[in-house]
Amino acid sequence: MIPPAFDYAAPTSLPEALALLGQNPDAKVLAGGHSLIPAMKFRMATPALLVDINRIDGLAYLREDGGWLKIGAMTREADLDGSDLVRARYPLLADTARMIADPLVRNLATIGGNLAHADPANDHPATMLAYRAQIMALGPGGERVIPIGEFFTGPFTTALQPTEILTEIRIPARQPGDGGCYLKLERKVGDYATAAVAVQVNVDAAGVCTAAGVALTNLGLTPIQCGAAEAALKGRPLDDGAIKTAARLAGEAAEPIGDYRGSEDYKRSLVRTLTTRALRTALERAKA
């Protein structure tokens, strides 16, 4: 399959890229291309112009700075997976990157593209909701911060304007007592989640949960943040009882549809099991 005809430009600076997007209402950013090119082959996307941002220097990085882990939008999944910093301090992110697609896809797929694409089956969105991340967007009017809770506005739609480029993702820097985990059930390597759960907690010296993020992948039209489950964890000791309650509430927050990956009931039951296991692992990691 060959995509329908389009024009292509490979700017080498952000201002050039923004100008191209501003002048062409039917333009699209090309990052790793591993959602966009398949969509174009299937005629699900028909941009008139692709603005390839792969030749712009300085968009791929990982650094802790000013209370944040800052991740350049063009950072590839393979580089997240291979990062010692991510493995040691951001296990929820490390788990997520490792479960995305397959090793070949991970060599090109970017974290910025994964979030901007906003496929409810994409894995980073739930992880970023659990982390309470921020999205940095650069547009004709300058840079703005989009809190992750306001980013996903619908299936395949985000708060980004067509004239904006997602430049950076910010995750709160690891604090003592932080622990996280991503658990995904997939039918085979390279498949999207049948169900997946992202959790990020902070536990103080007394074992009390001081902060909690719980979010779900591919269990609704957008990634789902489980506010009730989070509330049930916060301010309580992270014991079996609290975990069980949170898992039940996460199951209730899911909005699965029955499909070839499983029935609605099966997926809800998976959410409870995955939430329980992810919270236990997150707790172990928080104490380590």
Place this chain on the structure above:
Amino acid sequence: MSTHHIQLTVNGQVRAADVPARLLLVHLIRDNFDLTGTHIGCDTTSCGACTVLLNGKPVKACTVLAVQADGADVLTVEGLEQGGQLHPVQEGFTAKHGLQCGFCTPGMMLTAVALLRANPDPTEDEIRWGISGNLCRCTGYMNIVKAIQYAAEKLQVQEAQPA
């Protein structure tokens, strides 16, 4: 549609072409350069039959635009043999019967080459994880794993020998 003049290195040789924006890298390699060892299986980014090394990294050439490879270094299966000598990975696939129909083999071997460059002494699990983006419908993978283990040993012996 825009057309672009591109220049890239394929198997050590500098090549140029004028390509329409929508031409896929796999078609550039097969149709323009007549290197048909790079296969097209699924055409939907799922199987890895089209795997080539792009700047040293294995990628699915059915999901990269030819124009994106401007200035890049590309290695295809035809570039593995050097001076009539099979690459140790190719030798491994022969010695250990790592193929049956051979359709997945070029992609599988290129992924193996990149894997062994990054991790010269992989465990069986690391090999299976490393090739998990390349599908084989015939072998059941057992002999592919053995072929890669064979190549790992051979490369380590070569490495240890003074040149």
